Amino acid sequence: MSTTLRPEPADLATQRSTAPFRAVRFAPVEIDVRQRDDGVVMVTNRQPLGELPVRQIGDYLRRHARQKPEQTFLAEPDPQGGWTRLGYAQARRRVDGLSQWLLDRKLPDDRPIMVLSENSIHHALLQLAAIQIGIPVMPISAAYSLMSRTCSKVGSLVRRFQPSLIYASDPVRYGNALRLAKSLGEALLVSDKPEDGLIDALLQDAFETAPTAELERRYERIGLDDTARLLLTSGSTGDPKAVIMTHRNTIASGVLWDQVWPFLNDRPPVLLDWLPWNHTAGTHGTFSMALRHGGTLYIDDGKPVPQLIGRSIAHLRELRPNVMVNVPRGLDMLVASMEADPSIADDLFPNLEVIIYGGAALSSATLHKLEHFSAMATGRRIPITSSLGSTETTMPATMGWWPPETLGTLGLPAPGVEAKLVPDGERYEVRFRGEIITPGYYLDPQACQAAFDEEGFLKTGDAVAWATPGTPEHGLVYAGRLAENFKLSTGTWVHVAIVRGELLEYLRPCVADIVLAAPNQHALGALLFIDFNRVRKQFSECAELSDEAIARHGPLKDLLAQGIREYNARFPGSSTRIARALLLESPPSIDAGEITDKGHINQRGVLALRDQAVQRLYCADADGDDCLVFDSGA
Template sequence: MVAEPGLRPVRMGDTRVAVSKGENGAIYIRSCEEPDEYPRAITDRLDHWAEQAPDRLFLADRDAKGAWQSRTYRETRDQVRSIAQYLLTQNLSEERPVLILSGNSLEHGLLALGAMYAGIPYAPVSPAYSLVSTDYAKLRHIVELLQPGLIFVDNGAKYSKALAAVMPADARLVVCESPLSAYACDRFEDVVKTVATDIVDDANAKITEDTIAKFLFTSGSTGMPKAVINTQRMLCFNQMMLRHTLAFLQDEPPVLVDWLPWNHTAGGNHNFGIALYNGGSFYIDQGKPTPDGIVETVRNLCEVSPTLYFNVPKGYEALVHHLRDNQRLCTSFFARLKLMQYAGAGLSQYVWDSLEEVAVDTVGEKVMIVTGYGSTETAPFAFTTTWPVDQAGSVGLPAVGLEVKLVPNAEKQELRLRGPSITPGYWRQPDKTRESFDEEGYYMIGDALKFVDPDDIERGFLFDGRVSEDFKLSTGTWVHVGSIRTAIAETFAPYVRDAVLTGLNENHIGALLFADFTACRKLCRDLPADASERDIASHPLVRSVFQERLNALGAKATGSAQFVARAILLESSPDLDAHEVTDKGSINQRAVQVRRADKVADLYREPIPESVMVARKGN
């Protein structure tokens, strides 16, 4: 039990680890705890809760009129079995899986569970590939790779152009509304009326831990997306790890209000899985971590009090602005909240302090904030803190059942992982699979970690950046991108959301700064209400504050590898549709540099353009 003065008590598991040394400087780490038992399939937990708590709410989503529509565990299991029956008559398999093109919804969740109940893999895909893309290149690649036998969309008309570009001739279409006559098409409302028979039980009985549950796609930022195989073993073992580590999940059914997209592992595996595995209730939040999108999240949180809450830093930043001004939101949000977790990027100190201050003002105590670490290939839960974090970038210690290896790589310790929650590889890409595992079978995640305290392993690890993102200046000096981005976030708070660093083979480090335009707007109250992001970024007061912060950052630098010599305040937010930011809210460093190559060039141009701020090593 974590019970510090001024902190709401919360029961957490034991994360003590054992450390050993290997050859060539490798360090091996694993939990001292033994894994608990876990089921052979994640849908076994649906059967369990349908028997143990049949009338407990499991899934809820708002209908077109804004009212909550919900399903209990019994209702969910009944409809899932009907969907499984329907799918089993469609000649589907690993070779012809289900493809879901729409975002989070009650129907999406039911179909996903129905596919897994029948032992048929499914693949949720980012809606942007269908609704934003004009060439449908990534969507076409996914369809060619998977060869789906059934495609689901919530609205046929909305997805008609994408379907016309990629729909296989032998595939079936399922829609919630606006069916398309050009394809063999069924309505979802009819699918759930299918009568389940013994073939559902027979198919379900054949599922093993090695059965593929789903395919999740990587972002494709450095090429076409890869299909990460997610087995039933991965999903179940990962949820066991979570329940073991976040021990309070064993004490009462969790309640989640969550927007994270199910086509990503954090939303679809981690969060959805926590509710299902632990008999909890999952309220689907159609909000987004943007100034406009957060309004729907606020509406939902005013009505539903979560017991634990997950978001990306950008989402917490947007939420903080409302928490400060909305007492109803504060009261509902903190009423029974035991834990807040963030992932995807660093949480700025300004946001962290604001969350703690509002919690104390509302309920008289802080609520513990932790961070997690993992990837699509790790299902995703791998590391977490089980204590209040007091240092930016802390990822804690590895979870039970996971084996970790740190390998010297240049000036860093490269992280590699092995265990039942790690993917066996990428679907139909054996070359990519071979490239991703070392000779001992450890998955090479591409990140680096370092000890918080080399003499005290129990203090955990710090994220030390992507091995591939770090670069050398022309002097041969290594620049560690992660630590500098953290320093920028702290120094510029609350006015910067994130930064992209440049300088490969150049004489100095440059930075492209993404502003928090909501915070910056408060610096220039003379602007009209409809002022654009460009108007805010170019305002003299904003420019002055950013110059001061850049100088302050420079004053902290101890050498060229830490000194950000020049910076540009970008006049627009990162573009999700252009893949500058992932659906999870983290910045895609490479995509930003490619899309804004002109700005990168300006950072090294002579004479220095007017838009470029030049740092001084002193105020």
């Protein structure tokens, strides 16, 4: 089966803009591709990784505190509608005071500091204070505390890792998680507000501690191979693993990024970002980029959800960042906002040099529209690129640094990264080696051993293909997760990521996500997670209906059936054609492991937990009120 299902769109509404790309200072594309006798393809960047400029992450803060003390480092929205700003010199004073406070409490460096709450100035300062004295920080998803009734994942993590300190900004919002954690360990509970009988200390008080010579002695002991952070994997295949991120990993990741994007050195980056710091994209992307270059990070209190996207749009119009790091859902909603109000593009694009996204595939329609809006606002298209990385690779292992000829490319290996492409049919399993790669998993030697092959390459579990076979300069494209794919009873492989991505193009915006079913069945089926909020807006008669009633709403079923018929007409093969679909009555559950804290659907988890739905899907006839069945001629 080909790894590219859909040809370039033929209708004018989805044609790419022909405007020239804006001039951005990228590095030249110089890649070596070598095929070994065993069929493995080795891909490396001819530009070696540059010298690491600092010995530990804290050196960046100290450098900028000396050179640009009044420059805003961090900013967050204040209650009056403005911004609370913190300069580099002030940030260093607070960080050093907090580091001394941690030392005074003799916190061990073999037990992490756990952060439960969202991005904030205080969260950032706590991370930097701990990291510069060798205490690893473990930020975890706020969803584990706020979206879970039982906070079971918080409890599991506290038992496993026994944090020495747990921070949550609001002791009321995070009260259930904090009380559970207090019952399971001996962590010091710290917050921004008092809560009698629960909170042991206030972070604001700790900032006022006077540093001593002990702080400098501890600071000087920390080097490249000391642990800075412990970031959790999504846990889609079991309990989350804690990935060790050293100072070397983080610093090297920044160096390779700056080598292929040298324009970052031309002016300090201004970034607006909501990406959570328990994910590598947020902490090693935007947060590290601002710190590394002495730029400014505005912490966005908006998100790509209907009730908050307006906040993000307002901030973008006000701040006009020069680099955007986002996820496909965020870019989809940005485009929808610009379609409703094209003046947003006039505010955003003149100062924006590049957009980079990751975490999932971005629809071709959104990519085309972003290019068109950019061209309308500035006369030139903005480069839009993606990357391939994971928590274990710190941030980007591959990335793009050229105007993309092929939309959706993952780019190519960055300097200092070796990519090993292991043949897997018409695609390749991709593995990486380099200074950005984690040394392993915290307190999990078995996982460490399983993660690397005999040559020391990290086994990512991802598959890739060439965007343009024979022209490696065009980059790689994503070809799915190896573990997600399954065989039908005919022996035909279903490439889940590819089919899912193409099918979603025909079912948006009413379908939020899709799980393909099922191994060993005779035909391909689809479980459809409905975007109930979008349906209520699109069908006025659904405004007051329950989720269960919407899943049986005739006009919605007709619309989705038409989309699947159009998809099937284009992809009639047995491994791509949808024979049956079931509209699910409830969204995926984070408590049940159907969706990860990163918002990714857990294909195998959904199939296991919704086995009855799968059985109904394959037993259903055309009269089922929540099923869609397509005969061979559909």
